[in-house]
Amino acid sequence: xxxxxxxxxxxxxxxxxxxxxxxxxxxxxxxxxxxxxxxxxxxxxxxxxxxxxxxxxxxxxxxxxxxxxxxxxxxxxxxxxxxxxxxxxxxxxxxxxxxxxxxxxxxxxxxxxxxxxxxxxxxxxxxxxxxxxxxxxxxxxxxxxxxxxxxxxxxxxxxxxxxxxxxxxxxxxxxxxxxxxxxxxxxxxxxxxxxxxxxxxxxxxxxxxxxxxxxxxxxxxxxxxxxxxxxxxxxxxxxxxxxxxxxxxxxxxxxxxxxxxxxxxxxxxxxxxxxxxxxxxxxxxxxxxxxxxxxxxxxxxxxxxxxxxxxxxxxxxxxxxxxxxxxxxxxxxxxxxxxxxxxxxxxxxxxxxxxxxxxxxxxxxxx
Amino acid sequence: xxxxxxxxxxxxxxxxxxxxxxxxxxxxxxxxxxxxxxxxxxxxxxxxxxxxxxxxxxxxxxxxxxxxxxxxxxxxxxxxxxxxxxxxxxxxxxxxxxxxxxxxxxxxxxxxxxxxxxxxxxxxxxxxxxxxxxxxxxxxxxxxxx
Numbered sequence: 001x002x003x004x005x006x007x008x009x010x011x012x013x014x015x016x017x018x019x020x021x022x023x024x025x026x027x028x029x030x031x032x033x034x035x036x037x038x039x040x041x042x043x044x045x046x047x048x049x050x051x052x053x054x055x056x057x058x059x060x061x062x063x064x065x066x067x068x069x070x071x072x073x074x075x076x077x078x079x080x081x082x083x084x085x086x087x088x089x090x091x092x093x094x095x096x097x098x099x100x101x102x103x104x105x106x107x108x109x110x111x112x113x114x115x116x117x118x119x120x121x122x123x124x125x126x127x128x129x130x131x132x133x134x135x136x137x138x139x140x141x142x143x144x145x146x147x148x149x150x151x152x153x154x155x156x157x158x159x160x161x162x163x164x165x166x167x168x169x170x171x172x173x174x175x176x177x178x179x180x181x182x183x184x185x186x187x188x189x190x191x192x193x194x195x196x197x198x199x200x201x202x203x204x205x206x207x208x209x210x211x212x213x214x215x216x217x218x219x220x221x222x223x224x225x226x227x228x229x230x231x232x233x234x235x236x237x238x239x240x241x242x243x244x245x246x247x248x249x250x251x252x253x254x255x256x257x258x259x260x261x262x263x264x265x266x267x268x269x270x271x272x273x274x275x276x277x278x279x280x281x282x283x284x285x286x287x288x289x290x291x292x293x294x295x296x297x298x299x300x301x302x303x304x305x306x307x308x309x310x311x312x313x314x315x316x317x318x319x320x321x322x323x324x325x326x327x328x329x330x331x332x333x334x335x336x337x338x339x340x341x342x343x344x345x346x347x348x349x350x351x352x353x354x355x356x357x358x359x360x361x362x363x364x365x366x367x
Numbered sequence: 368x369x370x371x372x373x374x375x376x377x378x379x380x381x382x383x384x385x386x387x388x389x390x391x392x393x394x395x396x397x398x399x400x401x402x403x404x405x406x407x408x409x410x411x412x413x414x415x416x417x418x419x420x421x422x423x424x425x426x427x428x429x430x431x432x433x434x435x436x437x438x439x440x441x442x443x444x445x446x447x448x449x450x451x452x453x454x455x456x457x458x459x460x461x462x463x464x465x466x467x468x469x470x471x472x473x474x475x476x477x478x479x480x481x482x483x484x485x486x487x488x489x490x491x492x493x494x495x496x497x498x499x500x501x502x503x504x505x506x507x508x509x510x511x512x513x
Contacts, residue, residue, distance in 0.1 A: 042498035050507050213443060216422050216472025229443050235369035301439055314426050314437065329424040337474050366498060
């Protein structure tokens with residue numbers, strides 16, 4: 001006689017070390033295998049879009065710091081670029097270069113956390129994570145030099161950046177870009193061919209190319225599924241068209257590809273920073289912008305390639321000092337749409353890795 | 368560089384294909400009647416040369432007189448983009464057709480609009496609140512919500 005079995009529902013989260021924040025996966029299991037999944041989010045919803053409608057354009061910059069707090073510089077950049085597009089403000093060239101340098105440093109810092117946390121989920125508890133923190137610390141020191149903050153920078157301004165870099169910044173940055181490739185080699189040595197990582201991540205949680213596009217995935221999730229799509233190349237903003245760099249893409253779209261793409265992107269970011277340092281012009285870093293900016297009536301969608309995907313701001317102006325509508329196209333929320341498809345059919349232990357490989361930040365998912 | 372296609376030209380094309388489907392259009396965007404949204408979206412997605420395979424973003428704006436739902440479409444194949452809008456005038460029961468059957472990336476975004484703006488999407492497979500809890504009163508992103 002066969003043993004009678006029935007599906008079992010388990011809540012992973014909202015407070016669970018593998019969920020990287022307050023996030024709940026309501027998984028239906030058949031034995032150990034996930035057969036259905038429901039995502040429960042909103043625990044960190046602060047209503048930033050509504051709050052922003054009651055504040056001036058400049059006052060909203062600190063809010064963007066609090067979206068994806070692991071990539072505040074990128075959020076600042078996306079927002080101020082959208083406002084500049086809306087109001088027709090041009091930015092001094094030196095500020096554009098500084099923005100690119102900061103955005104690429106931020107990409108490295110965010111990917112370090114993403115990869116570190118992913119390896120944590122794989123079972124390499126804390127060791128790789130702390131290796132990654134070692135380098136991230138250096139980036140935070142650089143950010144502290146330019147704006148005095150280590151997490152919520154509020155560095156970009158409408159029309160440029162808040163401060164020029166201090167004189168000790170460039171030598172420190174130079175030291176960092178010379179050291180960083182060596183560190184990435186070190187990760188490769190420790191991880192790329194690591195048997196445990198290969199066994200746990202290769203072929204797990206595959207996201208096919210067509211599905212990745214259909215599901216509006218972006219960033220390393222999309223590129224891991226071998227779609228060559230990077231806003232920096234596809235729709236160059238700021239001064240990205242002046243730099244040489246490649247877009248790494250994965251082959252099948254499994255967890256390993258998403259990991260691999262992040263590692264390779266760090267190398268490309270170092271390449272971009274090197275070129276930006278060589279080309280860095282002198283001059284002003286901030287154009288004069290009215291204190292209470294009121295852009296003409298209209299709407300704009302500005303987007304950048306943030307570390308975790310396409311970050312867009314849709315702003316509607318009614319010629320007042322506050323945006324009429326402030327919408328954030330949050331890459332990680334949309335990337336999460338793919339989670340159910342990736343996870344079904346895998347065991348709980350794999351589900352944790354699949355979730356980790358998307359690299360999300362709940363503050364941005366919930367806003 | 369992503370080319371923003373002229374919405375006016377696309378609107379002329381659509382008007383030929385689906386007479387009466389376009390409310391208005393300018394260089395940057397076109398406004399589709401909500402009843403025709405699904406067939407227009409299918410046309411934009413499947414017509415060779417347009418191939419809008421990637422739905423970048425959906426959002427909604429409350430203009431008091433009507434709600435406007437804004438679709439940012441991109442074609443990864445041809446690297447061009449288009450902004451499509453639709454409106455609903457009924458403030459008590461606003462609804463537009465869901466595009467989840469075409470672009471599954473719309474799933475969470477439509478739920479977000481339903482949650483915060485109170486617009487329901489016909490044909491959405493799982494339309495319920497996403498950020499706020501079940502039983503929450505009102506839709507905070509509406510301009511009359513205080």
